[in-house]
Amino acid sequence: MNNYQSRNTTRLPPWLKRDIAFSGRHSEVTDLISTHNLNTVCAEAKCPNRGECFSRGSAAFLILGSICTRNCAFCGVNFGQPKEVDFDEGKRLAAAAYSMGLKHVVVTSVTRDDLTDGGAGVFADTVKRLRDKIIGVTIEALIPDFQGSADSLATVLNSGPDVLNHNIETVPRLYPLIRPQAVYERSLELLKRASDDGRAVVKSGIMVGFGETVGEVKNVLRDLRSAGCTVVTIGQYLRPSRNQIQVEEFISPDQFKEYEKTALDMGFDSAFCGPYVRSSYHASEMYHLAP
Numbered sequence: 001m002n003n004y005q006s007r008n009t010t011r012l013p014p015w016l017k018r019d020i021a022f023s024g025r026h027s028e029v030t031d032l033i034s035t036h037n038l039n040t041v042c043a044e045a046k047c048p049n050r051g052e053c054f055s056r057g058s059a060a061f062l063i064l065g066s067i068c069t070r071n072c073a074f075c076g077v078n079f080g081q082p083k084e085v086d087f088d089e090g091k092r093l094a095a096a097a098y099s100m101g102l103k104h105v106v107v108t109s110v111t112r113d114d115l116t117d118g119g120a121g122v123f124a125d126t127v128k129r130l131r132d133k134i135i136g137v138t139i140e141a142l143i144p145d146f147q148g149s150a151d152s153l154a155t156v157l158n159s160g161p162d163v164l165n166h167n168i169e170t171v172p173r174l175y176p177l178i179r180p181q182a183v184y185e186r187s188l189e190l191l192k193r194a195s196d197d198g199r200a201v202v203k204s205g206i207m208v209g210f211g212e213t214v215g216e217v218k219n220v221l222r223d224l225r226s227a228g229c230t231v232v233t234i235g236q237y238l239r240p241s242r243n244q245i246q247v248e249e250f251i252s253p254d255q256f257k258e259y260e261k262t263a264l265d266m267g268f269d270s271a272f273c274g275p276y277v278r279s280s281y282h283a284s285e286m287y288h289l290a291p
């Protein structure tokens with residue numbers, strides 16, 4: 001622990017206290033999502049920003065169902081046996097995004113290790129349907145690791161997303177605890193392949209507060225930069241419910257500022273670091289900040 005951090009995790013520190021906003025377009029967004037029979041990672045992962053994001057008229061869509069084949073210790077999405085793939089989902093998603101007036105759409109999915117292509121084909125279909133439906137839209141595909149499949153990654157990249165996002169989530173030492181079914185090097189390899197492909201902006205993100213050290217976070221930033229990532233997010237892990245792993249530390253705003261400066265000094269085009277930052281938080285602004 002350093003001077004920036006708070007180990008007392010039974011109470012939120014002052015910088016994490018805020019009013020929960022349910023105003024503006026919140027009910028319009030929830031209605032559209034429900035009318036089109038869609039899922040969002042905002043709701044399924046119990047994201048603490050959903051009041052704010054929905055009120056601003058934005059959301060991050062979750063495709064391929066709402067049940068994940070992996071059981072990461074931090075994640076609020078349900079784990080189990082997923083349902084059949086719904087091949088009409090992309091069409092409904094494009095219609096909802098159009099009605100919401102979105103100009104930048106984030107599409108993510110549960111991890112579907114049960115599917116031969118990991119769901120890459122449905123990602124590609126969704127990207128194409130968004131392009132057809134919304135003139136000038138920019139699309140961010142926030143993908144799982146596809147168990148390292150280069151073919152699945154190529155399927156997504158060939159569909160032409162503007163941003164290829166894949167979260168590395170935590171430092172390699174904590175993978176067995178936090179992300180036991182994932183492999184740090186495999187995720188880096190996926191990002192490197194996407195960067196070498198050259199068509200999409202490559203983005204990644206981690207959560208902090210699991211007990212990692214500042215040095216370990218900086219090493220991850222270095223690894224991401226070496227893999228060709230140009231956009232990075234760092235946010236505080238907050239426990240979605242009692243079923244997930246406890247918060248080990250609350251990281252202070254000053255430490256987040258230092259991470260941001262470190263990332264920019266390392267050559268990232270854009271770094272978004274703060275207690276409530278999430279991978280898809282203000283994703284449109286992040287994309288447009290990146291050159």
Ligand code: SF4
Pocket residue numbers: 041042043047048049050051053054058059060278279280281282
């Ligand atoms: S930060 Fe991302 S996941 Fe959370 S509510 Fe906003 S759009 Fe949804």
